[in-house]
Amino acid sequence: MVGPTLNKQTLSQQVADMVRSRILSGDYAGGTQLRQEHIAGELGVSRIPVREALHQLHSEGFVTLVSHKGAVVSELSLDQIVELYELRARVETWLLSLAIPHMTEKDLERAQIAAEKFGNTEAGIYSHQLNWEFHEALYAPSGRKVTIEIIFGLHEKIERYTKLMMAIDSVRQKESHADHLKLIELCRAKDTLRAVNLLDMHISEGGKQLALKLEEMKRAQALG
Amino acid sequence: MVGPTLNKQTLSQQVADMVRSRILSGDYAGGTQLRQEHIAGELGVSRIPVREALHQLHSEGFVTLVSHKGAVVSELSLDQIVELYELRARVETWLLSLAIPHMTEKDLERAQIAAEKFGNTEAGIYSHQLNWEFHEALYAPSGRKVTIEIIFGLHEKIERYTKLMMAIDSVRQKESHADHLKLIELCRAKDTLRAVNLLDMHISEGGKQLALKLEEMKRAQALG
DNA sequence: AACGTAAATATTGGATAACATATCCATATG
DNA sequence: CATATGGATATGTTATCCAATATTTACGTT
Structure with missing residues:
Protein backbone atom coordinates (compact mmCIF):
# COMPACT_ATOMS: atom_id res chain seq x y z
CA MET A 1 0.00 0.00 0.00
CA VAL A 2 1.26 3.39 -0.96
CA GLY A 3 -0.10 5.82 1.56
CA PRO A 4 -3.46 6.80 2.93
CA THR A 5 -6.41 5.81 0.79
CA LEU A 6 -8.81 8.52 1.75
CA ASN A 7 -10.75 8.64 -1.46
CA LYS A 8 -13.30 6.65 -3.36
CA GLN A 9 -11.63 7.43 -6.65
CA THR A 10 -10.68 4.58 -8.87
CA LEU A 11 -7.05 3.61 -9.12
CA SER A 12 -6.91 4.89 -12.68
CA GLN A 13 -8.03 8.28 -11.45
CA GLN A 14 -5.46 8.31 -8.68
CA VAL A 15 -2.68 7.33 -11.03
CA ALA A 16 -3.76 10.03 -13.48
CA ASP A 17 -3.79 12.62 -10.71
CA MET A 18 -0.34 11.58 -9.56
CA VAL A 19 1.24 11.68 -12.99
CA ARG A 20 -0.51 14.92 -13.87
CA SER A 21 0.72 16.64 -10.75
CA ARG A 22 4.25 15.47 -11.50
CA ILE A 23 3.98 16.92 -14.97
CA LEU A 24 2.52 20.18 -13.71
CA SER A 25 5.23 20.53 -11.09
CA GLY A 26 7.88 19.96 -13.71
CA ASP A 27 8.97 16.78 -11.96
CA TYR A 28 8.32 14.95 -15.20
CA ALA A 29 9.82 17.37 -17.71
CA GLY A 30 8.62 17.76 -21.27
CA GLY A 31 9.95 14.97 -23.44
CA THR A 32 10.19 12.44 -20.61
CA GLN A 33 9.27 8.89 -21.59
CA LEU A 34 6.70 7.46 -19.24
CA ARG A 35 7.10 3.70 -18.92
CA GLN A 36 3.96 1.86 -17.98
CA GLU A 37 5.69 -0.83 -16.01
CA HIS A 38 7.89 1.62 -14.16
CA ILE A 39 4.98 3.72 -12.99
CA ALA A 40 3.00 0.60 -12.17
CA GLY A 41 5.86 -0.81 -10.13
CA GLU A 42 6.42 2.45 -8.34
CA LEU A 43 2.79 2.70 -7.27
CA GLY A 44 2.28 -0.98 -6.68
CA VAL A 45 -0.50 -1.37 -9.24
CA SER A 46 -0.84 -3.30 -12.46
CA ARG A 47 -0.39 -1.84 -15.92
CA ILE A 48 -4.10 -1.52 -16.55
CA PRO A 49 -4.92 1.53 -14.41
CA VAL A 50 -1.65 3.08 -15.59
CA ARG A 51 -2.66 2.67 -19.21
CA GLU A 52 -6.05 4.17 -18.57
CA ALA A 53 -4.44 7.07 -16.73
CA LEU A 54 -2.08 7.73 -19.63
CA HIS A 55 -4.98 7.73 -22.06
CA GLN A 56 -6.73 10.22 -19.81
CA VAL A 72 5.89 11.08 -23.72
CA VAL A 73 5.31 14.21 -21.66
CA SER A 74 4.08 16.89 -24.05
CA GLU A 75 5.96 20.04 -24.61
CA LEU A 76 4.36 23.26 -25.76
CA SER A 77 6.19 25.27 -28.36
CA LEU A 78 6.79 28.92 -27.70
CA ASP A 79 4.19 29.75 -30.33
CA LEU A 98 -19.74 39.93 -17.78
CA ALA A 99 -19.00 39.33 -14.13
CA ILE A 100 -18.53 42.88 -12.83
CA PRO A 101 -22.20 43.89 -13.05
CA HIS A 102 -23.14 40.87 -10.94
CA MET A 103 -20.33 41.12 -8.39
CA THR A 104 -21.29 41.30 -4.74
CA GLU A 105 -19.13 42.29 -1.81
CA LYS A 106 -18.91 38.61 -0.96
CA ASP A 107 -17.35 37.82 -4.32
CA LEU A 108 -14.83 40.59 -3.82
CA GLU A 109 -13.94 39.30 -0.37
CA ARG A 110 -13.30 35.88 -1.78
CA ALA A 111 -10.99 37.40 -4.37
CA GLN A 112 -9.33 39.53 -1.69
CA ILE A 113 -8.58 36.52 0.50
CA ALA A 114 -7.08 34.58 -2.40
CA ALA A 115 -5.04 37.60 -3.44
CA GLU A 116 -3.67 38.06 0.06
CA LYS A 117 -2.71 34.43 0.40
CA PHE A 118 -1.10 34.63 -3.01
CA GLY A 119 0.85 37.71 -2.02
CA ASN A 120 1.99 36.25 1.29
CA THR A 121 3.71 33.21 -0.15
CA GLU A 122 7.48 33.41 -0.06
CA ALA A 123 9.26 34.82 -3.05
CA GLY A 124 10.10 32.12 -5.56
CA ILE A 125 7.29 29.88 -4.38
CA TYR A 126 4.53 30.54 -6.84
CA SER A 127 1.19 28.98 -6.08
CA HIS A 128 -0.86 28.30 -9.13
CA GLN A 129 -3.67 27.12 -6.94
CA LEU A 130 -3.98 30.51 -5.27
CA ASN A 131 -3.57 32.43 -8.51
CA TRP A 132 -6.43 30.43 -9.98
CA GLU A 133 -8.58 30.91 -6.89
CA PHE A 134 -8.23 34.64 -7.35
CA HIS A 135 -9.05 34.66 -11.03
CA GLU A 136 -11.92 32.23 -10.61
CA ALA A 137 -13.43 34.43 -7.92
CA LEU A 138 -13.45 37.32 -10.37
CA TYR A 139 -15.08 35.33 -13.16
CA ALA A 140 -17.58 33.27 -11.19
CA PRO A 141 -20.24 36.02 -10.96
CA SER A 142 -20.54 35.83 -14.74
CA GLY A 143 -22.29 32.51 -14.25
CA ARG A 144 -20.38 31.03 -17.21
CA LYS A 145 -19.39 27.75 -15.61
CA VAL A 146 -18.49 25.85 -18.76
CA THR A 147 -16.34 28.69 -20.04
CA ILE A 148 -14.57 28.99 -16.71
CA GLU A 149 -13.87 25.27 -16.79
CA ILE A 150 -12.31 25.63 -20.22
CA ILE A 151 -10.18 28.52 -19.04
CA PHE A 152 -9.07 26.42 -16.10
CA GLY A 153 -7.81 23.88 -18.61
CA LEU A 154 -5.76 26.58 -20.32
CA HIS A 155 -4.28 27.67 -16.99
CA GLU A 156 -3.29 24.08 -16.28
CA LYS A 157 -1.61 23.66 -19.63
CA ILE A 158 0.51 26.73 -19.05
CA GLU A 159 1.17 26.04 -15.39
CA ARG A 160 4.56 24.33 -15.65
CA TYR A 161 5.97 27.15 -17.73
CA THR A 162 4.67 29.89 -15.48
CA LYS A 163 6.19 28.10 -12.54
CA LEU A 164 9.50 28.05 -14.33
CA MET A 165 9.35 31.78 -14.99
CA MET A 166 8.41 32.65 -11.42
CA ALA A 167 11.34 30.65 -10.09
CA ILE A 168 13.70 32.78 -12.17
CA ASP A 169 12.01 36.16 -11.96
CA SER A 170 10.62 36.74 -8.48
CA VAL A 171 9.79 40.36 -9.33
CA ARG A 172 6.94 39.18 -11.58
CA GLN A 173 5.26 37.67 -8.58
CA LYS A 174 5.12 40.99 -6.75
CA GLU A 175 3.93 42.81 -9.84
CA SER A 176 1.29 40.17 -10.26
CA HIS A 177 0.13 40.64 -6.70
CA ALA A 178 -0.07 44.41 -7.17
CA ASP A 179 -2.19 43.89 -10.28
CA HIS A 180 -4.53 41.65 -8.32
CA LEU A 181 -5.12 44.24 -5.62
CA LYS A 182 -5.71 46.95 -8.19
CA LEU A 183 -8.13 44.70 -10.04
CA ILE A 184 -10.22 44.17 -6.94
CA GLU A 185 -10.47 47.91 -6.42
CA LEU A 186 -11.55 48.53 -9.98
CA CYS A 187 -14.15 45.79 -9.73
CA ARG A 188 -15.46 47.20 -6.49
CA ALA A 189 -15.78 50.58 -8.23
CA LYS A 190 -17.59 48.82 -11.11
CA ASP A 191 -15.10 50.41 -13.45
CA THR A 192 -15.42 47.73 -16.10
CA LEU A 193 -13.37 49.51 -18.72
CA ARG A 194 -10.29 50.00 -16.59
CA ALA A 195 -10.62 46.60 -14.97
CA VAL A 196 -10.74 44.89 -18.34
CA ASN A 197 -7.79 46.88 -19.58
CA LEU A 198 -5.75 46.03 -16.53
CA LEU A 199 -6.61 42.33 -16.78
CA ASP A 200 -5.67 42.39 -20.44
CA MET A 201 -2.30 43.91 -19.56
CA HIS A 202 -1.90 41.52 -16.65
CA ILE A 203 -2.32 38.42 -18.79
CA SER A 204 -0.54 39.75 -21.86
CA GLU A 205 2.42 40.90 -19.79
CA GLY A 206 2.63 37.46 -18.22
CA GLY A 207 2.70 35.89 -21.63
CA LYS A 208 5.28 38.31 -22.95
CA GLN A 209 7.59 37.81 -19.99
CA LEU A 210 7.23 34.06 -20.19
CA ALA A 211 8.05 34.04 -23.90
CA LEU A 212 11.15 36.17 -23.26
CA LYS A 213 12.37 33.93 -20.46
CA LEU A 214 11.79 30.77 -22.44
CA GLU A 215 13.62 32.14 -25.46
CA GLU A 216 16.47 33.15 -23.22
CA MET A 217 16.68 29.68 -21.76
CA LYS A 218 16.54 28.10 -25.17
CA ARG A 219 19.40 30.26 -26.42
CA ALA A 220 21.43 29.55 -23.31
CA GLN A 221 20.86 25.86 -23.77
CA ALA A 222 21.81 26.01 -27.45
CA LEU A 223 25.10 27.70 -26.58
CA GLY A 224 25.90 25.54 -23.58
CA MET B 1 -0.96 18.66 -27.30
CA VAL B 2 -4.11 19.37 -29.17
CA GLY B 3 -3.57 18.44 -32.79
CA PRO B 4 -4.66 15.28 -34.51
CA THR B 5 -2.43 12.32 -33.83
CA LEU B 6 -1.61 10.38 -36.92
CA ASN B 7 -0.71 7.14 -35.16
CA LYS B 8 -1.57 3.83 -36.53
CA GLN B 9 -4.84 3.32 -34.81
CA THR B 10 -4.95 0.99 -31.90
CA LEU B 11 -8.07 -0.95 -31.13
CA SER B 12 -8.84 1.34 -28.20
CA GLN B 13 -8.79 4.32 -30.52
CA GLN B 14 -10.99 2.58 -33.05
CA VAL B 15 -13.50 1.71 -30.36
CA ALA B 16 -13.41 5.29 -29.06
CA ASP B 17 -13.98 6.62 -32.58
CA MET B 18 -16.90 4.28 -33.09
CA VAL B 19 -18.63 5.11 -29.82
CA ARG B 20 -17.95 8.81 -30.25
CA SER B 21 -19.45 8.86 -33.70
CA ARG B 22 -22.52 7.07 -32.40
CA ILE B 23 -22.88 9.65 -29.68
CA LEU B 24 -22.37 12.53 -32.10
CA SER B 25 -24.91 11.10 -34.51
CA GLY B 26 -27.43 10.75 -31.73
CA ASP B 27 -27.44 6.98 -32.17
CA TYR B 28 -26.47 6.72 -28.51
CA ALA B 29 -28.75 9.32 -26.98
CA GLY B 30 -27.91 11.29 -23.86
CA GLY B 31 -28.47 9.20 -20.76
CA THR B 32 -27.81 5.88 -22.47
CA GLN B 33 -25.96 3.35 -20.35
CA LEU B 34 -22.96 1.99 -22.20
CA ARG B 35 -22.24 -1.59 -21.16
CA GLN B 36 -18.64 -2.62 -21.61
CA GLU B 37 -19.42 -6.22 -22.39
CA HIS B 38 -22.12 -5.32 -24.85
CA ILE B 39 -19.87 -3.04 -26.87
CA ALA B 40 -17.01 -5.52 -26.65
CA GLY B 41 -19.19 -8.32 -27.91
CA GLU B 42 -20.62 -6.22 -30.69
CA LEU B 43 -17.16 -5.30 -31.97
CA GLY B 44 -15.55 -8.64 -31.25
CA VAL B 45 -12.92 -7.28 -28.89
CA SER B 46 -12.18 -7.77 -25.23
CA ARG B 47 -13.31 -5.42 -22.49
CA ILE B 48 -9.95 -3.73 -22.07
CA PRO B 49 -9.86 -1.60 -25.23
CA VAL B 50 -13.50 -0.76 -24.55
CA ARG B 51 -12.66 0.43 -21.06
CA GLU B 52 -9.81 2.53 -22.34
CA ALA B 53 -12.06 3.98 -25.01
CA LEU B 54 -14.67 4.91 -22.42
CA HIS B 55 -12.05 6.63 -20.30
CA GLN B 56 -10.95 8.53 -23.37
CA VAL B 72 -23.47 7.07 -19.34
CA VAL B 73 -23.73 9.28 -22.41
CA SER B 74 -23.46 12.87 -21.23
CA GLU B 75 -26.19 15.36 -21.78
CA LEU B 76 -25.71 19.09 -22.00
CA SER B 77 -28.22 21.30 -20.29
CA LEU B 78 -29.87 24.07 -22.24
CA ASP B 79 -27.81 26.59 -20.30
CA LEU B 98 -7.35 37.98 -37.25
CA ALA B 99 -7.66 35.82 -40.34
CA ILE B 100 -9.09 38.27 -42.86
CA PRO B 101 -5.92 40.37 -43.28
CA HIS B 102 -3.98 37.21 -44.12
CA MET B 103 -6.56 35.58 -46.39
CA THR B 104 -5.45 34.62 -49.87
CA GLU B 105 -7.62 33.70 -52.83
CA LYS B 106 -6.65 30.11 -52.19
CA ASP B 107 -8.12 30.22 -48.69
CA LEU B 108 -11.32 31.69 -50.07
CA GLU B 109 -11.55 28.98 -52.69
CA ARG B 110 -11.22 26.33 -50.04
CA ALA B 111 -14.04 27.95 -48.09
CA GLN B 112 -16.07 28.27 -51.29
CA ILE B 113 -15.75 24.58 -52.09
CA ALA B 114 -16.76 23.55 -48.60
CA ALA B 115 -19.70 25.96 -48.67
CA GLU B 116 -20.91 24.59 -52.01
CA LYS B 117 -20.70 21.01 -50.86
CA PHE B 118 -22.51 22.01 -47.70
CA GLY B 119 -25.26 23.72 -49.70
CA ASN B 120 -25.65 20.82 -52.11
CA THR B 121 -26.48 18.21 -49.49
CA GLU B 122 -30.10 17.21 -49.42
CA ALA B 123 -32.42 19.05 -47.11
CA GLY B 124 -32.55 17.39 -43.71
CA ILE B 125 -29.13 15.84 -44.10
CA TYR B 126 -26.89 18.21 -42.25
CA SER B 127 -23.19 17.57 -42.55
CA HIS B 128 -21.23 18.78 -39.61
CA GLN B 129 -18.05 17.75 -41.34
CA LEU B 130 -18.68 20.16 -44.20
CA ASN B 131 -19.84 22.94 -41.94
CA TRP B 132 -16.64 22.63 -39.98
CA GLU B 133 -14.52 22.54 -43.14
CA PHE B 134 -16.03 25.86 -44.13
CA HIS B 135 -15.49 27.53 -40.78
CA GLU B 136 -12.00 26.12 -40.41
CA ALA B 137 -11.05 27.47 -43.83
CA LEU B 138 -12.08 30.94 -42.68
CA TYR B 139 -10.10 30.78 -39.43
CA ALA B 140 -6.98 28.97 -40.63
CA PRO B 141 -5.27 32.10 -42.06
CA SER B 142 -5.16 33.47 -38.51
CA GLY B 143 -2.46 30.92 -37.81
CA ARG B 144 -4.01 30.17 -34.41
CA LYS B 145 -3.87 26.40 -34.57
CA VAL B 146 -4.35 25.67 -30.89
CA THR B 147 -7.32 27.98 -30.64
CA ILE B 148 -8.89 26.45 -33.72
CA GLU B 149 -8.45 23.01 -32.21
CA ILE B 150 -10.23 24.15 -29.07
CA ILE B 151 -13.07 25.58 -31.12
CA PHE B 152 -13.30 22.30 -32.97
CA GLY B 153 -13.88 20.66 -29.60
CA LEU B 154 -16.77 23.03 -28.92
CA HIS B 155 -18.30 22.27 -32.32
CA GLU B 156 -18.10 18.56 -31.53
CA LYS B 157 -19.79 18.96 -28.17
CA ILE B 158 -22.71 20.78 -29.77
CA GLU B 159 -22.89 18.59 -32.85
CA ARG B 160 -25.63 16.19 -31.77
CA TYR B 161 -27.95 19.00 -30.82
CA THR B 162 -27.39 20.93 -34.02
CA LYS B 163 -28.12 17.81 -35.97
CA LEU B 164 -31.38 17.44 -34.09
CA MET B 165 -32.38 20.98 -34.92
CA MET B 166 -31.52 20.65 -38.59
CA ALA B 167 -33.61 17.52 -38.88
CA ILE B 168 -36.64 19.47 -37.65
CA ASP B 169 -36.04 22.83 -39.25
CA SER B 170 -34.68 22.41 -42.75
CA VAL B 171 -35.02 26.13 -43.41
CA ARG B 172 -32.12 26.83 -41.05
CA GLN B 173 -29.86 24.87 -43.35
CA LYS B 174 -30.60 27.10 -46.31
CA GLU B 175 -30.22 30.24 -44.23
CA SER B 176 -26.94 28.89 -42.99
CA HIS B 177 -25.75 28.29 -46.53
CA ALA B 178 -26.73 31.81 -47.57
CA ASP B 179 -24.76 33.20 -44.63
CA HIS B 180 -21.73 31.21 -45.71
CA LEU B 181 -21.77 32.62 -49.23
CA LYS B 182 -22.20 36.15 -47.94
CA LEU B 183 -19.33 35.62 -45.50
CA ILE B 184 -16.99 34.60 -48.29
CA GLU B 185 -17.84 37.73 -50.23
CA LEU B 186 -17.24 39.99 -47.25
CA CYS B 187 -13.92 38.28 -46.57
CA ARG B 188 -12.90 38.68 -50.19
CA ALA B 189 -13.73 42.38 -49.90
CA LYS B 190 -11.66 42.51 -46.68
CA ASP B 191 -14.68 44.04 -44.98
CA THR B 192 -13.72 42.80 -41.54
CA LEU B 193 -16.37 44.75 -39.67
CA ARG B 194 -19.32 43.42 -41.66
CA ALA B 195 -17.87 39.92 -41.83
CA VAL B 196 -17.46 39.76 -38.09
CA ASN B 197 -20.95 41.09 -37.53
CA LEU B 198 -22.42 38.54 -39.89
CA LEU B 199 -20.51 35.70 -38.29
CA ASP B 200 -21.66 36.85 -34.88
CA MET B 201 -25.27 36.82 -36.09
CA HIS B 202 -24.72 33.48 -37.82
CA ILE B 203 -23.53 31.74 -34.67
CA SER B 204 -25.83 33.54 -32.25
CA GLU B 205 -28.85 32.85 -34.41
CA GLY B 206 -27.92 29.18 -34.53
CA GLY B 207 -27.72 29.10 -30.76
CA LYS B 208 -30.98 30.95 -30.33
CA GLN B 209 -32.85 28.67 -32.73
CA LEU B 210 -31.39 25.59 -31.12
CA ALA B 211 -32.41 26.76 -27.65
CA LEU B 212 -35.94 27.41 -28.87
CA LYS B 213 -36.26 24.01 -30.50
CA LEU B 214 -34.88 22.18 -27.51
CA GLU B 215 -37.22 24.00 -25.15
CA GLU B 216 -40.11 23.14 -27.43
CA MET B 217 -39.16 19.49 -27.43
CA LYS B 218 -38.78 19.48 -23.68
CA ARG B 219 -42.23 20.97 -23.21
CA ALA B 220 -43.75 18.53 -25.68
CA GLN B 221 -42.12 15.66 -23.86
CA ALA B 222 -43.34 16.91 -20.50
CA LEU B 223 -46.90 17.04 -21.77
CA GLY B 224 -46.77 13.74 -23.64
C1' DA C 1 -51.54 -5.72 -1.72
C1' DA C 2 -47.86 -2.59 -0.38
C1' DC C 3 -43.52 -2.09 1.63
C1' DG C 4 -38.92 -2.69 3.45
C1' DT C 5 -35.10 -5.79 3.74
C1' DA C 6 -31.93 -9.43 2.61
C1' DA C 7 -30.05 -12.55 -0.65
C1' DA C 8 -28.89 -13.35 -5.54
C1' DT C 9 -27.20 -11.51 -9.71
C1' DA C 10 -24.90 -8.45 -12.86
C1' DT C 11 -21.40 -5.13 -13.84
C1' DT C 12 -17.46 -2.69 -13.20
C1' DG C 13 -12.53 -2.20 -11.30
C1' DG C 14 -8.39 -4.44 -11.03
C1' DA C 15 -4.52 -8.20 -11.13
C1' DT C 16 -2.02 -11.55 -13.50
C1' DA C 17 -0.26 -14.34 -17.14
C1' DA C 18 0.40 -15.07 -21.67
C1' DC C 19 1.08 -13.91 -26.39
C1' DA C 20 1.26 -10.78 -30.53
C1' DT C 21 3.31 -6.97 -32.55
C1' DA C 22 5.95 -2.91 -33.24
C1' DT C 23 10.27 -0.28 -32.34
C1' DC C 24 15.04 0.22 -31.34
C1' DC C 25 19.68 -1.01 -31.54
C1' DA C 26 23.73 -3.62 -32.18
C1' DT C 27 25.98 -6.53 -35.13
C1' DA C 28 26.91 -9.21 -39.15
C1' DT C 29 26.74 -9.33 -44.10
C1' DG C 30 27.14 -7.67 -48.89
C1' DC D 1 29.41 2.29 -46.24
C1' DA D 2 24.78 0.83 -46.63
C1' DT D 3 21.72 -2.57 -45.25
C1' DA D 4 19.31 -6.32 -43.19
C1' DT D 5 18.85 -9.28 -39.65
C1' DG D 6 17.98 -10.73 -35.22
C1' DG D 7 17.42 -10.04 -30.29
C1' DA D 8 15.90 -7.06 -26.53
C1' DT D 9 12.40 -4.16 -25.00
C1' DA D 10 7.88 -2.11 -24.51
C1' DT D 11 3.42 -1.77 -25.87
C1' DG D 12 -1.26 -3.75 -27.45
C1' DT D 13 -4.54 -7.29 -26.66
C1' DT D 14 -6.72 -11.33 -24.88
C1' DA D 15 -8.26 -14.52 -21.35
C1' DT D 16 -9.27 -15.58 -16.78
C1' DC D 17 -9.86 -14.73 -12.16
C1' DC D 18 -11.20 -12.11 -8.00
C1' DA D 19 -13.04 -8.07 -5.30
C1' DA D 20 -16.11 -4.31 -4.68
C1' DT D 21 -20.23 -2.27 -5.63
C1' DA D 22 -25.06 -1.69 -7.90
C1' DT D 23 -29.17 -3.49 -9.23
C1' DT D 24 -32.66 -6.67 -9.10
C1' DT D 25 -35.22 -10.31 -7.25
C1' DA D 26 -37.37 -12.79 -3.68
C1' DC D 27 -39.29 -12.96 0.55
C1' DG D 28 -41.38 -11.99 4.90
C1' DT D 29 -43.95 -8.54 7.52
C1' DT D 30 -47.59 -5.47 8.18
Missing part, protein backbone atom coordinates in the same frame (compact mmCIF):
# COMPACT_ATOMS: atom_id res chain seq x y z
CA LEU A 57 -3.70 12.47 -19.71
CA HIS A 58 -3.37 12.14 -23.46
CA SER A 59 -6.76 13.64 -24.13
CA GLU A 60 -6.05 16.32 -21.56
CA GLY A 61 -3.05 17.17 -23.66
CA PHE A 62 -0.34 16.41 -21.13
CA VAL A 63 1.20 13.43 -22.88
CA THR A 64 1.37 12.25 -26.45
CA LEU A 65 0.74 8.61 -27.24
CA VAL A 66 2.26 6.79 -30.16
CA SER A 67 1.31 3.19 -30.62
CA HIS A 68 3.95 0.76 -29.49
CA LYS A 69 6.18 3.61 -28.44
CA GLY A 70 4.25 4.80 -25.47
CA ALA A 71 3.65 8.04 -23.64
CA GLN A 80 1.62 27.57 -28.66
CA ILE A 81 2.26 29.13 -25.27
CA VAL A 82 1.93 32.63 -26.68
CA GLU A 83 -1.26 31.59 -28.43
CA LEU A 84 -2.74 30.23 -25.22
CA TYR A 85 -1.98 33.49 -23.42
CA GLU A 86 -3.67 35.47 -26.19
CA LEU A 87 -6.73 33.28 -25.97
CA ARG A 88 -6.75 33.61 -22.20
CA ALA A 89 -6.61 37.39 -22.47
CA ARG A 90 -9.49 37.42 -24.95
CA VAL A 91 -11.82 35.14 -23.03
CA GLU A 92 -10.95 36.19 -19.50
CA THR A 93 -11.44 39.89 -20.18
CA TRP A 94 -14.81 38.99 -21.61
CA LEU A 95 -15.69 36.94 -18.55
CA LEU A 96 -14.65 39.77 -16.29
CA SER A 97 -16.80 42.29 -18.15
CA LEU B 57 -14.50 9.64 -24.10
CA HIS B 58 -14.93 10.58 -20.48
CA SER B 59 -12.14 13.11 -20.59
CA GLU B 60 -13.49 14.41 -23.88
CA GLY B 61 -16.72 15.04 -22.05
CA PHE B 62 -18.95 12.69 -24.01
CA VAL B 63 -19.66 10.22 -21.24
CA THR B 64 -19.65 10.41 -17.47
CA LEU B 65 -18.05 7.64 -15.47
CA VAL B 66 -19.15 6.60 -12.03
CA SER B 67 -17.20 3.87 -10.35
CA HIS B 68 -18.90 0.52 -10.45
CA LYS B 69 -21.81 2.01 -12.32
CA GLY B 70 -20.10 2.62 -15.60
CA ALA B 71 -20.42 5.00 -18.49
CA GLN B 80 -24.60 24.83 -21.17
CA ILE B 81 -25.48 24.72 -24.85
CA VAL B 82 -26.30 28.41 -24.90
CA GLU B 83 -23.06 29.15 -23.10
CA LEU B 84 -21.04 27.18 -25.62
CA TYR B 85 -22.66 29.10 -28.48
CA GLU B 86 -21.82 32.40 -26.80
CA LEU B 87 -18.23 31.34 -26.35
CA ARG B 88 -18.07 30.19 -29.94
CA ALA B 89 -19.37 33.55 -31.14
CA ARG B 90 -16.81 35.39 -29.04
CA VAL B 91 -13.79 33.39 -30.08
CA GLU B 92 -14.70 32.69 -33.69
CA THR B 93 -15.40 36.32 -34.51
CA TRP B 94 -12.00 37.14 -33.06
CA LEU B 95 -10.35 34.42 -35.13
CA LEU B 96 -12.05 35.72 -38.24
CA SER B 97 -10.91 39.26 -37.63
